[in-house]
Amino acid sequence: MNPIIESLRGTLVVSCQAYPGEPMRDPRTMAQVAAAVVAGGAAAVRAQGIADIRQVVATVDVPVIGLWKDGDDGVFITPTLDHAVAVAEAGAHVVALDGTRRPRPDGRTLAQTVAGLRERADALVMADCxxxxxxxxxxxxxxxxxGTTLSGYSGERPRTDGPDLELVDQLVASCTLPVMVEGRVHTPAQAAEALAHGAFAVCVGTAITHPTTITGWFADALVR
Incomplete structure (x- = not known):
């Protein structure tokens, strides 16, 4: 197994992302957040956008999973080969891309995208399924x-309140590749449960790195 992948076995990966228009939407801020989660024990960081990836790679000494969101509907997570190559060239050790069977904007299949990336860059590939x-x-x-990232978002499975553990069970039973649980992991107990279901690693984003959402959870709980 590739040493970068092996280093993620049984570990926590943290997604450090802020959205357009938000106060934290700045590559330097995201790099500082990345450094903070690494100090707390994250074994790898997931970063979005070319500027963020470059800044995070320069700041932390753990593997960086990079992606480029372009658009907000359909296939928009590293949607084309050009996006994937740019993510790799920005320094990402792993390129995360849409791993669904939906049509891609550039007309390539996922297999063609992966093959094209292998020809042009030295990076691992994570499929957000x-x-x-x-x-x-x-x-x-x-x-x-x-990755289970797109469970509940691509139209094939219902959106669960927490991580889609049923899908985790299916992937672990039917696939030979490492499975990273990502999506709606909101508590340490849920992260541990995902590993108990056979996940190779667990990626947490919102519950650690998105203070606006976390604050909203507490504020909503106080409304009577």
Whole structure:
């Protein structure tokens, strides 16, 4: 197994992202957040956008999973080969991309995208999947890591309140690649439960690095 992937076995990955228009939407801020989560024990960081990836890679000494969100509907997580190459060239050790079976904006299949990336850059590939069929197709396409990131968002599975553990069970039973649980992991107990279901690693974002949402959880709990 690749040493970068092996270093993630049984660990916490933290996604450090802020959205357009938010106060923390600045690459330097995201790099500081990344440094803070690494100090707290994160084994890797997930970063979005070319500027953020470059800043985070320069700041932390753990693997960086990079992606580029372009758009807000359909396939928008590193949607094309050009996006994937740019993410790799920004320094990401792992390129995360949409791993669903939906049409991609540049007309390439996932397999063609992975092959093209391998020809132009030295980076691992994580497929953000929404279902078992996505994961099986992504595995056949030659990716290195399977993520549950798009479960509940691609239209194939219902959106669970917490991580989609049923999908985790399916992927662990049917796929040979490492499975990273990502999406709606809101508590340490849920993260531990995901590992107990056979996940290789767990990625947490909002519950650690998005103070606006976290504050909203507390504020809503106080409304009577």
């Amino acid at each position: 929404g279902s078992l069929d996505d994961a099986l197709a992504a595995q056949d396409a030659g990716v290195d890591i399977l």
